[in-house]
Amino acid sequence: MKKADELAIMCDAKTCVLVYEEGKAAPEVFPSHAEAMGILNQFESLPELVPCKEAMNQEIFIIKRIEKLRDQVDKTRRECQDSEIRYLLHKIMHGDPSVLVGLNIEQLTKVGYKVD
Template sequence: MARKKVRAAWIRDDRMRRASLKRRLTGLIKKVNELSILCDMRASVVVFNREEEQLTAWPSPEAANSLIDNFYSLTDHERTMKAVDPESYVQTVIEKIEKKRADTRKVITEFEMDELMFQVQNGRELADLSPTEADKLIPYADKKLMWLSKRMGSTGVDALRASNVASGSGGNGLNMMETGRSFYYVDKWVFVDPQVQNPCDVETHLPTMVSGLDLNMEPSDEDLGTYKGESSMAGGAEDDAE
């Protein structure tokens, strides 16, 4: 038979109240003794009965006074460092629940983003996504790409990027320029023109978009000239002839 739930209320009957105090005080002392043994710590119980004006101390009044004096000899910080009151306990429970909610919300969001990516891979248009879905999907996709890059390593990433360029340009780097496509790599910035790296005239050396390539075009005088910081004795054909 299940134990009857105890109602936390004042016991009006004097005889029942004294009997309950005696019974529960014995059980309390027993529990404190077990805790002191299991946790290897010092503990004491001090109970004052106002009706009978009787003080009960366990394990003894001297041991209880010694433990209390030792406690009050500590600093305020050391006293309250591990102390727990009802308010702090409730706050700790609330923080744990909030953390569980945040973790659950994160898992649900990942499932939703995986479902959206699966739908896009199976033919759903990006234009059909709502602004909220797009705002969530973009950073999630970036996070997935970064995770895959770390898993594959630098060799795997270079092979993947090379295969993407070959498939996007028909296997020919010239077709990429002829079709007017633009390919962006955010791993690093590469400056081919030395003049761009040095301070120069903004108006004369602004970057331009290359839309085509003429293999029969003759190089201009500027292309044949030397750049700033480059020696004319670079081992060219004219220098060898001299």
């Protein structure tokens, strides 16, 4: 309730809070029952807004967030692979060709691309 009051003051906005507690018949209301009813009636009388381009529900938000995280994972994986190949090339250039012995064809191909 204190935060709602602070928000109202900081943003010059009308706020109300209804807290329904288990076992209580009536909710706790801020700022007062009459003021809260006025704010809620005013809110309900507002025309329905046309959905904006950026609006999304929680499911879409989570899906977009997962996509973003997957992209970050892919980027980090590519950076790690690139670092590993650079490390191998560094060892080879400093006279340790034995690092190539345990590599599979995919790893050798990546090393070849990095050399090119």
